[in-house]
Amino acid sequence: MTPPRTPADVVVEARDVTMAYGDADVLRGVDLDIHRGEVFALLGPNGAGKTTTVEILEGFRRRSGGEVRVLGADPERGDDAWRGRIGLVLQSWRDHPRWRVAELLGHFATYYPDPRDPTELLALVGLTGQADRQVNRLSGGQRRRLDVALGIVGxxxxxxxxxxxxxxxxxxxxxxHLLVERLARDEGVTVLLTTHDLAEAERLADRIAMLVGGRIRACGTPAELARRAAAQAEVRWTADDGTPRRERSKDPSRLVWELHRDADGPIPGLEVRRPTLEDTYLHMVHRAADDTDGTEDAKARAA
Ligand SMILES: Nc1ncnc2c1ncn2[C@@H]1O[C@H](COP(=O)(O)OP(=O)(O)OP(=O)(O)O)[C@@H](O)[C@H]1O
Known part of the structure; x- marks a missing residue:
């Protein structure tokens, strides 16, 4: 049985966070709880406010309203010691273009009390062969690996x-993905990931939150979210006259049994499709677009 959580297990806590840029309300009351050692993915369409949320949690942006605690402190008042406990992999590293990779990593390591060994870190992110290259000579993917190395050096x-x-x-x-799993599993690092890649979120995240229309519309494990998309599975088959048929059912095995009985044999083109995370995501996005009263999903708040 999982032991009860203590306040120390809650690494990120956000309550009713709002953010307006001018008169544009981007965040309309975001609630989040992220626990120690958890990989947490924040999903949402372009412009949903993911980066804004993350910047507020990182202490780079002042929120318009609401309460936030990250590692026990309000990010707007985080000091250097607090900042040293946080790693950032931002959208891309653009400074120090002429520095060599190992040199830059070694330089950043000096900012922290107990840094990782830069040589081991280069091996960890697969950049050993690029140690002496200038940062501006790296490929896009190599540069991103360097971003990750800089994010975890401390x-x-x-x-x-x-x-x-x-x-x-x-x-x-x-x-x-293996690296993130290792950081979370072996070192207890808590990870907050934003991504547009649903397969990546499903693969990596213990829990996923969907930010749509300025609110968290759903939050749960990938399996919970997939189940909530539609309780019904979709059964597809080919009718006697060759036309493709599809039907949603809460009890697909019964429907298949009935089809089998009626056909008196194998059912041509039979497929039973369970809802996926992508179904949930698209459902949330479309529902939010139709949502005129803006009611937040009651289950959205993290457990
Ligand atoms: N500094 C700013 N001033 C004014 N508006 C901003 C500012 N930063 C972001 N916005 C607006 O706030 C909204 C949310 O932006 P944000 O970058 O947080 O979204 P996102 O979910 O990270 O998007 P994407 O998936 O495209 O990266 C967008 O409409 C954006 O244009």
Whole structure:
């Protein structure tokens, strides 16, 4: 049985956070709880406010309203010691273009009391071969790996990853996923990830929150969210006259049994499709677009 959580297990706590840019309300009351050692993914369409949310949690942006605690402190008042416990992988590293990779990493390591060994870190992110290259000579994917290395050189307790695998080839993406899993599982690092890649969120995240229309519309494990998309599975088959048929059912095995009985044999083109995370996501996005009263999903608040 999972032991009850203590306040110390809650690494990020946000209550009713609002953000307006001028008269544009971007966040309309965001609630989040992220627990120690958890990989938490924030999903949402372009312009939903993911980066704004993350910047508020990082202490880079002043919120318009609401309460936030990150590692026990209000990010707007986080000091250097607090900042040293946080790792950031921002959208891309643009400074120090002429520095060499190992040199830049070694330089950043000096900012922290107990940094990772830069040589080991280069191996960890697959950049050993590029140690002596200038930063501006790296490929997009290599540069992103360097961003990740810079984000974890100080052994952060909480790591923010803003669209970390943009530009990665499939192998680099796979390696990166293994690295995030290792950081969370072996070192207890809490990870907040924003991504547009649903497969990545499903693969990596313990829990996923969907930010749509300025609110968290759903939050749960990938399996919970997929189940909530539609309780009904979709059964597809080909009718006797060759036309494709589809029907939603809460009891697909019964429907298949009835079809089998009526056909008196195998059912041509039979497929039973369970709702996926993508179904949930699209459902939330479309529902939010139709949502005129703006009612927040009651289950959205993290457990
Ligand atoms: N500094 C700013 N001033 C005014 N408006 C802003 C500012 N930053 C962001 N916005 C607006 O706030 C909204 C949310 O932006 P944000 O970057 O947080 O969204 P996002 O979910 O991260 O989007 P994406 O998936 O495209 O990266 C957008 O409409 C954006 O234009």
């Amino acid at each position: 052994r952060p307790e909480l790591l923010f990853l803003d669209e970390p695998t943009t530009g990665f080839d499939p192998e680099a993406r796979h390696e990166f």
